Amino acid sequence: MTTYDDPAFPDLDGLVGHTTVHGIPALFAPRPGEITAGLMFRVGHADETLPTFGLTHLVEHLALYRLGLSDLHYNGATAGTYTLFHVTGDEDEVVTYLNSVCGALRDLPMDRLETEKEILRTEAGSRGKSPFSPMPLWRYGAQGYGLAGNDELGTRTLTPDQVRHWAETRFTRDNAVLFLTADRVPDGLDLTLPAGHRIPTPAPSSALPVTPAYFRGDDGHLVFTSVVRRSTAAGVFADVLGRALFQDLRQKGGYSYSAEADYSPRDADFATLTAYADALPQKQDAAVGGFVDTFARLRAGRIEQAELDSVRGKALKRYDVPDLGAALLPSYALSLLTGHRILSPEQHRDELKAVGVADLREVAREAWDAGLLQVPTEGANWAGLTHAPHFSPSGVSGTLHPSLEDEDVTLIIGAAGVTLSTPGGLVTVRYDACAAMTTRPDGGRCLTGLDGFQVTVEPTLFGDVTAERIAVLDKAVPAAAVVPLPARPVEAIPRPRERSAADPQAPAGEPKQTAGQGPAGRVTGHFVFVAALATLWPVLLVALVVNGINGASPMGFGAVAGFALEVLLIRAARNLYRTGQPTTPQ
16 A cells, blocks of 8 residues: 555545555545445446447446345446445455455456346336436437437347456556545455556537537426536536526426426536426426526526525535545545546635626526527427437438338438438438447347437338348448347237328327428428429420410420420429439439
């Protein structure tokens, strides 16, 4: 055990001690009673890909398996950018737990791999749907920070070598921090782990070309998220926003029962600001209007000094607790892992006291400008928000496969990707931007793009989707993106429904991959031009035929050619509307 010396770590003598154990930075501060310890690694699901999603979670489960049934209060947690193993007990129990975790990370029990995969799938199946689940996908796409809320596809195909390699390269002594609520590091610890390096947090992706943006979600829920620079003022603003929403939407308006806001670090430099309000169907429009008005008030700086003083006083009271050093250990450990600045209590108090109304106004503007709003109503354009993309900007060329359920829907399988042409717009996944493709032995394929758009290819639901056309997909999608799924029961393979009018019971939400409103992306300039020709040409043709009949020259060949041209124009207009191409692509 040696002294830990890092210039980024402030002078916290008398509050938090710091040293190293087997190369792992360790923070400790005393607290009466049992010891709580945490071993934290800078790896989480945001470091994974969609085909390997669940990999870190799987390592966490395997590392805890050998502990079995125990009277210890212990667990593990996998988040976006970190994994935490924590325990509460006496000194011997804490040492036993930490030694067991590190021993398992050095030699994972691979004989449990398939069983733990099934356990993770069961765990996922028991989770209820959260109104917050769609937000990461709409903001980031199906990658990085956007993986939260997706299915853990890695639990289907991950191999022992993949899992072992992940543990050896991510769960290393150079990518870890230990914290303990004790006055010293206990004897007997064996935290030997392979050498590695501190892995930086992943760079964020973006699926939003313009912000602030909105999309329609499920009835009863209004959710707002934004990405703001990490600062003391931003943390204070989250509390001010929560108070303002509660007052305006619940106490004054009576629109909502829950109205709250949260500030959560994303990485070293940025945090996620989240606001939520619920509403009954008959009050949803009023709740959205009240939310927008509240935010507008804060953006204008119309914040009472009493509001700020109340929030600041509550924040300052967090430091008026016994065993302050022990209470700060988890946040200090995470900051050390991610490279965020660590403030002493005195420094943070000074920053809290310096926050003014002008600072909150600037955070409000920053948050709104980068915001994404999920509304339970038809739209939010009136508030200056842009509809988030729910269709692709273009399609691909390829073979046309009409839907056997809806004559206005066509699947296109091409050399560059696949496109689903719907009355609302085009949904495209290109092979070179395919995050994952799940496969079924019966030929079913589901392609998800890095941007979060999804196209499902079911041979039973589209015409002429032969084995040869499926082979095009299998050859074009990178092998690393392919996720084989088990065979489905015959009754689970989809069959065409009878064509009918739109189902009035369709969900009110707006799935990113297919649903939408209006003719977005369909009525192009080319379509308008060709449709106009197709409309005007018959008038001209009739005039020519009449003139030919009254004149001396026969019009037989010209009339036939004219009618043939009209047929071609109609077909070209129809193809432009359905696929964006004037001719049937091959």
